[in-house]
Amino acid sequence: MNHRFFAGLGFLLAIGLTARLLSTVLPVNHLIVTVLLGLLIGNLYGIPAWAQTAVETHTLWLELGIVVMGASVALDRIFEAGSVIILLVIITVVATTLLIEFLARAVFTIHEETGSLLAAGSGICGVSAVVAVAESITADESRIAYAAATVIIFDAMTLFIYPLVGHTLELSNTVFGIWAGLTMFSTGPVAAAGFAFSDTAGQWALLAKLTRNSLIGFVAVVYAFSYAQKTSSGTSGATKHGDSTPSHTVQWKFLWRSFPKFVLGFVGMIAVANTGLLTSRQLTSLSHLSDWAFLLAFAGLGLEIQLADFRSTGYRPIVVVFTGWVVVASVMLLVVQILF
């Protein structure tokens, strides 16, 4: 924690405040303008060396924003729709993962590890799912980078496409939020697109997305079992996955390690806020803090999107993920519209 770090935070804040100013004259939400401005600066001029450490903390600001946002979530809303959302999340995660696996292996004949990483990234929570599953199947470094780059491309695209589709189809806040939370990839873009649509949509989007994120450990464990079994039944000698046959203790530890801990803070904040302990003024203050944290997070998110990634991935993973995403997003939009 030094002067450079605070200068870097100032840089993120300057991007966010400029975006807020610009959004008063542009017909676009300030969160989207923040990401766009970060993206422009990051790709035209690069990230200054002195700001690098602060830019890397954008995930922390996103997580803090989500934790504090818990204070704005009404518990009765969760009780009302919670079981349906959980069911929809499980269906979406399983359907997306299986569909991408099928497309990658049977239709586009991509390497199975890359297919699994793309499936996890699309089905659960973007790059963090790619990394968690990569660890559980001990995937190749180059394939991790390949899959992560593909996921980031879709994060960048969907961030702008979803609010556009939502407004064009005149979706309600609830439908848009749940749909975005179920079918977009990484948490940052989900929050940005959700809150760009409306505050209520943002809350629904995060509720659905965090439920999805909570499954990351389970999916990684299923992949670990599946790959370990395949290796042990395929060859008798020592192989890449051969010495990683999962034991139950190790798997439980892995499950806990991959679990996104900030979700606990989010749940805790919902609990505290719903006891009636906080005045409306205090709740408003927490909501403002969440807005500031998101501003820093989205400035960093934009800075880290490198358009060069578009060139490095090749077309097949993009076609696989695109096909899977179009199918799942279209079906889920219909389902969510019927249910809500």
Add this chain to the structure above:
Amino acid sequence: MSNLRDPYKHLLGWWKNIDDGWQAVLLGGVALLAVMIGVPIPW
């Protein structure tokens, strides 16, 4: 001077070693306490 800096360095080292999810939970807790004792956060 170095003695005074040691606890700070210790704390910083500990902070850097914990998961960013826990960092967010701790910062959220501090924010909650601050707001509860009356610190206003404007937008």
